[in-house]
Amino acid sequence: MSTGLLNVSVLGAGRMGEGIALSFINAGLPVTLIDIKERDEDERCGYFERVRSNIRNELQMLVHIGVLQPEQADIALSRVTLLSKSQAVSTLQRCDLVFEAVPEVIAVKQETFGWVSEHVATTAIIASTTSTFLVTELAEMVNEPERFVNAHWLNPAHLMPLVEVSRSEATCPQVVERLLALLKLIGKVPVMCNPVAGYIVPRIQALAMNEAARMVEEGVASVEDIDTAVRVGFGLRFSVLGLLEFIDWGGGDILYYASRYLTGALDSRFKSPEVIANNMQNGRNGIRDGQGFYDYREVDVEAYKLRRLSEFARKLALSGLTPAFDSALK
Missing domain, CATH: 3.40.50.720 (NAD(P)-binding Rossmann-like Domain)
Known part of the structure; x- marks a missing residue:
């Protein structure tokens, strides 16, 4: 331009x-x-x-x-x-x-x-x-x-x-x-993004932030430990893999059963959407089936995984969190 x-x-x-x-x-x-x-x-x-x-x-x-x-x-x-x-x-x-x-x-x-x-x-x-x-x-x-x-x-x-x-x-x-x-x-x-309330990021982050506050309210963990978990767990992971991409890595069926457990143990807000069950029924659980939210049938999956893991390793290095060899012996 x-x-x-x-x-x-x-x-x-x-x-x-x-x-x-x-x-x-x-x-x-x-x-x-x-x-x-x-x-x-x-x-x-x-x-x-x-x-x-x-x-x-x-x-x-x-x-x-x-x-x-x-x-x-x-x-x-x-x-x-x-x-x-x-x-x-x-x-x-x-x-x-x-x-x-x-x-x-x-x-x-x-x-x-x-x-x-x-x-x-x-x-x-x-x-x-x-x-x-x-x-x-x-x-x-x-x-x-x-x-x-x-x-x-x-x-x-x-x-x-x-x-x-x-x-x-x-x-x-x-x-x-x-x-x-x-x-x-x-x-x-x-x-x-279609014109829908919450757009993409505000809608996702509202759920995540409310859940973090709810865990403080319920005494699940301290404020500091929840934020640490988000920074070095949730945040790092999803700076490399998108949420839907991550579902494909782990498997939609894993999310389905985890969501069913959390729904019974905690609240119906953890119930998975119909698209997860539909993907399961149609053999679209993710990478291992060749299809999920993304289509991997013509993708060099090993090369793709290597790229993502390399990106993750670089993020770990920038954060000073790369696991050090023999660190327990020093």
């Missing part, structure tokens, strides 16, 4: 807006942060200085941890332009892509989408970053909803690679393709 004529603006200069801006300026692209709140001149100047200071501090943190050189942080900061709503009209008219990152209040979003729709070109992509509302709800607030899409970033937005993208029935396929290409250009890993 050519970046020669690419103009990106972010509506809302809060935490998410700053994180999105950091992603673009770090990748070499200028970005305009637009404050949607009406302020008098003194208040606006003070607010802009705080926003610029926040971005500067995040860049300095990247310098501190060795991700950036000091001069790179200065160059990146120079790529940010801060504008008030009234100052931004001419900028919006030249925009190729506008991210909405205003507070999760439906009235604020409706007003913002109405305003931006009046000023951007018909070819501009408008992308919400909401984690609360569905793209199908918000598309109705935008003129020409075929150019509207949702791009849900994870915090901290400038460090987390994943962006969950969802479209409405009205969204033009070319709009999605353009957005995905741009996100990849700045080093993000976009995935597509």
